[in-house]
Amino acid sequence: MLRSLLTVALLALAAPALAEDPVYTLEFKDGGFSPARLEVPLAATVTIRIVNAGSTPVEFESKALHQEKLIKAGADVAVVLTGATAGDYEFFDDFHPGAGKGVIALVQ
Amino acid sequence: MIAQILFVVWRESIEALLVIGILQAWLVRHAAATARAYLWGGVLAGLVAAAVLSAGISAVDTALPPRGQDLFQMILMLTAALLVVQMVLWMRRHGRSLKRELEAGLSAELARGRLWGIFALALIAVMREGAETVIFLQGILAATGWSGEALLAILAAFSVAAGSYALLQLGGRHLNWRLFFRVTEVMLLLLAAALFTNGMGHLVSLGLVPVEPPVWDSSALLDDTSLFGSVVAGLTGYRATPDPVTLVSWAVFWGGIFLSFRAQRLALARA
Numbered sequence A: 001m002l003r004s005l006l007t008v009a010l011l012a013l014a015a016p017a018l019a020e021d022p023v024y025t026l027e028f029k030d031g032g033f034s035p036a037r038l039e040v041p042l043a044a045t046v047t048i049r050i051v052n053a054g055s056t057p058v059e060f061e062s063k064a065l066h067q068e069k070l071i072k073a074g075a076d077v078a079v080v081l082t083g084a085t086a087g088d089y090e091f092f093d094d095f096h097p098g099a100g101k102g103v104i105a106l107v108q
Numbered sequence B: 001m002i003a004q005i006l007f008v009v010w011r012e013s014i015e016a017l018l019v020i021g022i023l024q025a026w027l028v029r030h031a032a033a034t035a036r037a038y039l040w041g042g043v044l045a046g047l048v049a050a051a052v053l054s055a056g057i058s059a060v061d062t063a064l065p066p067r068g069q070d071l072f073q074m075i076l077m078l079t080a081a082l083l084v085v086q087m088v089l090w091m092r093r094h095g096r097s098l099k100r101e102l103e104a105g106l107s108a109e110l111a112r113g114r115l116w117g118i119f120a121l122a123l124i125a126v127m128r129e130g131a132e133t134v135i136f137l138q139g140i141l142a143a144t145g146w147s148g149e150a151l152l153a154i155l156a157a158f159s160v161a162a163g164s165y166a167l168l169q170l171g172g173r174h175l176n177w178r179l180f181f182r183v184t185e186v187m188l189l190l191l192a193a194a195l196f197t198n199g200m201g202h203l204v205s206l207g208l209v210p211v212e213p214p215v216w217d218s219s220a221l222l223d224d225t226s227l228f229g230s231v232v233a234g235l236t237g238y239r240a241t242p243d244p245v246t247l248v249s250w251a252v253f254w255g256g257i258f259l260s261f262r263a264q265r266l267a268l269a270r271a
Helices: A002-020 B002-029 B033-063 B066-104 B108-144 B148-174 B177-205 B227-236 B244-270
Strands: A024-029 A032-034 A037-041 A045-052 A058-062 A067-071 A076-082 A087-093 A101-107
Touching (some): A024 A058, A037 A045, A045 A067, A067 A076, B002 B033, B066 B108, B066 B177, B066 B244, B108 B148, B177 B227, B177 B244
Parallel strands (some): A024 A045, A037 A101
Antiparallel strands (some): A024 A032, A045 A076, A058 A067, A087 A101
């Protein structure tokens, strides 16, 4: 009982800190990815977490963002965008050609 | 899946194949055996480096700082671009007298510098895409349990790549030399433009230059996200939606080529 109360109390204290840095996640899985359109609020520094939930390696690539990240199966990587302008930036999986392209939308 | 493996492996290896294939054809033509030794030494070193690099990524996984990886890639690409341009300029000037100069030890300092330049270029060309290819293949093979289908596709991809290489050697041997040299020279310069544009693009991923929206959209002409378009983009530096950094890279690169070619022409005319 005491332990539960303590846990809740700690979580309540930690909540503001946790809420400060929302993580935007893009999940890749063997040629597919979700969401197809990731909307992220614009900030001076934008961090997007790219997760490979599939069994084959993927390469997150966006020519517009000048990003190329190799992600092995089960791994994840953080992409940091600095001083970006609002807009739609296309991305795709270079290791799964023909799997279509998605969009990272930086919105004001 | 076969099509995927075929395309990806071919695409990853084509850049290195063009560089090594063209250099080999140029050096064979001028019977520069020593230079070819440096070339293949570089290839071997590149294969070892690719193996080490891919193992390194395997061991450390995401603990490798992404900024470190970006910086490393940027340095590799810009160095490779510089080496290609130096090689082209050198062949334009010394091509015909290459054998004589190397054998007589003439301009030894310059020659030795160029020989190590050939070694370094081969090393970088193989190592860059080699590490990615190793990781891609490892991943695919692990996921498909080393299926016969996957192995066959890999073999086929390397055969096609080897075919491209063989084609270059045949061209060097049987085509009119001036024509072959001009065409391959342009191919290498376009490759260097791609490396330079890509390398400069890392200024953005490193956070040194802000992300900017594209200045124009030429996807109607050639979409660089299509299969064919992405290969063209990789081999020439073409971008359907270039941002300011890309445009500046293009201007700096081709401006630099124009100026250095002109300077060389003037120097040769004066000699």
